[in-house]
Amino acid sequence: GAVVSQHPSWVICKSGTSVKIECRSLDFQATTMFWYRQFPKQSLMLMATSNEGSKATYEQGVEKDKFLINHASLTLSTLTVTSAHPEDSSFYICSARLSGSNQPQHFGDGTRLSIL
Amino acid sequence: AQSVAQPEDQVNVAEGNPLTVKCTYSVSGNPYLFWYVQYPNRGLQFLLKYITGDNLVKGSYGFEAEFNKSQTSFHLKKPSALVSDSALYFCAVRDKKNTGFQKLVFGTGTRLLVSP
Numbered sequence: 001g002a003v004v005s006q007h008p009s010w011v012i013c014k015s016g017t018s019v020k021i022e023c024r025s026l027d028f029q030a031t032t033m034f035w036y037r038q039f040p041k042q043s044l045m046l047m048a049t050s051n052e053g054s055k056a057t058y059e060q061g062v063e064k065d066k067f068l069i070n071h072a073s074l075t076l077s078t079l080t081v082t083s084a085h086p087e088d089s090s091f092y093i094c095s096a097r098l099s100g101s102n103q104p105q106h107f108g109d110g111t112r113l114s115i116l
Numbered sequence: 117a118q119s120v121a122q123p124e125d126q127v128n129v130a131e132g133n134p135l136t137v138k139c140t141y142s143v144s145g146n147p148y149l150f151w152y153v154q155y156p157n158r159g160l161q162f163l164l165k166y167i168t169g170d171n172l173v174k175g176s177y178g179f180e181a182e183f184n185k186s187q188t189s190f191h192l193k194k195p196s197a198l199v200s201d202s203a204l205y206f207c208a209v210r211d212k213k214n215t216g217f218q219k220l221v222f223g224t225g226t227r228l229l230v231s232p
Contacts, residue, residue, distance in 0.1 A: 006159065034219065043206065043224045044160075093159050102167040104150055105220060107159035 003027055004096050006108025014116055015086060021079045021111045023094030029074035030096035034105060035067070038091045050077040084115045118143050120209050122223035129197045130231050137192040137226045139207030148210040149190040150220065151181055153203045160206060166190060177201070197230045204228075 003026040011019050023033055031052050036044040048058045048069050056069035066088075068080040077096075081088055091112050095105035119142045129135045141147055148167055152160035164175025171183040181192045190207060204227050208220040 004159070043222045046219055049219060091157075095160075102148060102165070104162045104165050106162060107152070109159045110157065112157065 002098060002106040004094065004106045004108040006094050006111055008111060009109060010112045010114075012114045012116065013084065016083055019081045019084055019113060021081075021092055021094070021113075023077045023079070023096065023108055025075045025096040025106075028096070028098055030077075031074065031099060032097050033071060033077040034095045034097075035069060035077075035079050036093045036095070038093060038110070040091075044093065047079075081113065084113070086115045089113055089115045118147075118209050118211050118221040120207050120221055120223035122205075122207055122226045124226050125224075126227040126229060128229050128231065131199050132196050135194050135197045135201070135228065135230070137205050137207075137228060139190045139192065139223060140188050141190060141207070141209040142188060143209055143211040145211050147190075149181075149183060150208040150210075151175065151179070151190075151192050152206045152208065154206065154225075155203050163192070163205075197228075199230050199232055202228055202230045 005024045005026050007022045033050040035047045037047050038044050046059050047062045048056045050056045050069050050071040052071045052074050058064045071077040091110050093110040095107045097105045121140045150165045151163040154160050163179050164173050166173045166183045174180045179194050181190055183190050204225050206225050207223040210220050
């Protein structure tokens with residue numbers, strides 16, 4: 001149980017395009033999902049917390065207009081990187097948490113984004 | 117504020133030998149503690165958690181971790197390492213007082229290399 005699916009796993013696109021990444025909880029409902037960015041050989045940096053039916057909460061320094069998050073249902077959150085540039089190239093990972101204060105986050109397999 | 121320290125960038129161990137990956141934490145209240153493992157180009161997989169109760173927590177794939185409140189540590193251990201255990205390991209903490217979105221703070225990761 002507690003499977004999180006992330007799609008696509010790999011994206012290569014031209015500078016200036018927008019890219020949408022989907023995060024789905026397959027066998028549970030997730031009121032809260034999290035979006036992380038991971039640079040090579042570094043830890044995960046939390047970008048934002050996504051809540052179903054409300055606006056996402058962004059971490060300091062993360063541009064909300066650049067990284068659009070939509071959490072329209074209890075099983076789907078999307079991250080759209082708008083007008084992507086080479087510096088946005090990174091590994092993006094989502095996670096979802098079962099309800100309950102002591103439940104772990106379960107992670108998707110990540111999306112490697114490469115902007116040319 | 118919450119923080120996690122993983123003092124070793126890399127741990128090398130021979131197959132069949134015991135392994136330890138160190139983690140210390142800092143929270144204002146009582147902690148929720150987690151260990152995750154990451155394989156190349158993949159998301160994080162949950163290994164185990166400490167919420168309350170026994171200080172020795174058993175998790176997936178034969179891993180266990182010992183919560184030591186006086187030393188504020190939560191070291192990951194396995195009695196006999198396998199080559200397939202080679203991966204990147206992350207320790208994470210959440211303060212039980214954090215009743216917001218319950219976000220985790222991750223350590224910088226420790227690369228475990230098990231040699232045949």
